[in-house]
Amino acid sequence: MPGQAPPTVTGYALLGLLSLRGEMSGYGLKKLADRTLRFFWVAPAMSHVYSELTRLSRAGLVTESLTQxxxxxxxxxxxxAAGDLELRRWLGEGEVDFPILKHEVALRLFLGHVTGPDRPRHLLARYRGQLRARSEELEAIRRSLEDDPRFRYAAMVAEWGIRYYLEEQQAVAHISNQLDPDRGPT
Amino acid sequence: MPGQAPPTVTGYALLGLLSLRGEMSGYGLKKLADRTLRFFWVAPAMSHVYSELTRLSRAGLVTESLTQxxxxxxxxxxxxAAGDLELRRWLGEGEVDFPILKHEVALRLFLGHVTGPDRPRHLLARYRGQLRARSEELEAIRRSLEDDPRFRYAAMVAEWGIRYYLEEQQAVAHISNQLDPDRGPT
DNA sequence: TGTAGCATGTAAGCCGTTACATGATTGA
DNA sequence: TCAATCATGTAACGGCTTACATGCTACA
Structure with a gap:
């Protein structure tokens, strides 16, 4: 059977979640992804989880058990077993892309010459609030991961994220200062 | 003419680049995008720039001038004029999504329970090198933006990016320490 | 009794990619 | 003269989304 396309990164991520938690439903996997993958990869749509799972199943990387x-x-x-092997193979193998950021707030600051400083200032303020909310969310998750050695790496990623959100808040504060009306540009 | 789909965010970003620099070729736009958009939005493929430009042109938001x-x-x-108006409208309007991060290094750290600490440690070290390179690249760009008030906002975004890369380097160092063989997990 | 959450999917379509195709100009 | 860069596109397809469709279960 040639032309078996390899899983996507998201596919491997789902395999990874299964390796962390064992047997799960598609629905459960989606919820877990929303608590983990969402912060550093994607929050896959429900329908995407199902279609990905179907592909992984066809490739023999996951097994289904249907109950009533x-x-x-x-x-x-x-x-x-094949899925476990393939996951290890992929994790051990080469190319890891540099992270991609899709940052609409930065885009709108970048285009500040069109709007003037008020609009970015406002967006930055809102963003700061969202960052605080996200921080708290992620901190709750990190706490729920505490003291279980199995989740040690997950907890490290959570801490990384919290740290990032914190730094981002400081950066936003700094930029907002620069946009301050007193010292302000046109 | 109903059913004119609005531009994508990338479409608006290209309009923004045109507003910053004036008349440009598709090729030139792509190069500019690689020095700016790439760091906080996307590095659109050449072919994508052309197709986007065609759509913007059909929508009357950009004008073409063909010379031999x-x-x-x-x-x-x-x-x-319509493009300028539409760009302003979009910039002034509501919904701005929270940034999305696609961070394969974080994903692989997250799955460290599968590989053990060596693999993430190695990837983190490589990532650090890439961060340094990116920092320098972005710093060169920021310097090229200095002292031109038109690029003031672009420079602010560049500084934001540099700051982020710096913090990311520190975070990576911190995590690498935690993964250190002496104090290491299995 | 109603609603929030659990649960599983299909269809259509968009955004963006890679691969392919072509050719002119500049400068070492 | 050769390579790098400028320059413009088409075709195919992949990953992921939204909208649509359906129905059970727990619990307030």
Whole structure:
């Protein structure tokens, strides 16, 4: 069977979540992704999780177990031996892209010459609030990860994120100062 | 003419570049994007720039001027009055998404329980080198922006980026320490 | 009794990519 | 004269999204 396309990065990320938690439903996987992957990769849409899981299953990297509970069919996925191997292979292998940032706030600051300083100033203020909210969210998650050695690496990534959000708040404060009306540009 | 889809964010970004620099070729726009947008939005593929420009042109937001120079046709684009208006409208309007980060290094650290600490440690070291290179690149760009009030906002974004790369280097150092063999996890 | 959460999917389409194709100009 | 850079596109396709469709279960 030639032309089996390798999984996408998101596919591997899902394999990784399964390796962390064991058997899960697509729905559960989505919720877990929202608590983890979302902060440094993507928050995949529900439908995307399902289609990705279908592909992984066809490739033999996850196994499905279909159960009936009441009137509801429940499909649980877990990492197959082949999936575990393939995940390890991918993790050990070469090319890792430099991170990509899609930062609309920065884009709008960049275009400040069109709007004048008021608009970026306002957006920066809002962004700061969002950063605070995100910080708290992520800190709650990090606390929930504490003291379980299995989640040690997850906790490190969470701390990295918290640190980033903090620094970002300071950067925003600094820029807002520069945009201050007193010392302000046109 | 109903059903004219509004430009994408990247479309607006290109309008913004035109507003900053005036008349440019698709090729020139791509090069400019690589020195600016790349750091906080995307580095659009050459072909993407052209197709986006075609759409903007059809929507009347940019005007084309086709000239012949030797055996080569040169198509230059500039912001139309409608484009300028639409750009201002968009910049002034609501919803700005929270930044999205696609961070493969973080993903691989997150999955450290699969590989053990050596692999993330190695990737982190490489990442640090890339961060240094990027820092220098961006610092050169920022210097090229100095002392021109038109580029004031662009310079602020460049400084923001430099600051981010610096903080990221420190974070990486911190994490690498935690992964140190002496105090190391399994 | 109603609603929030659990649960599983299909269809259509957009944004952006890589691969392919072509050729002129500048300067070492 | 050769390579790098300038310059303009088309075709195919991939990853991910939104909108749509359906229905069970727990609990207030």
């Amino acid at each position: 509970r009441g009137g509801r069919r429940l499909r649980r996925y877990s990492l197959s | 120079r030797g055996g080569r046709r040169l198509r230059r684009y500039s912001l139309s």
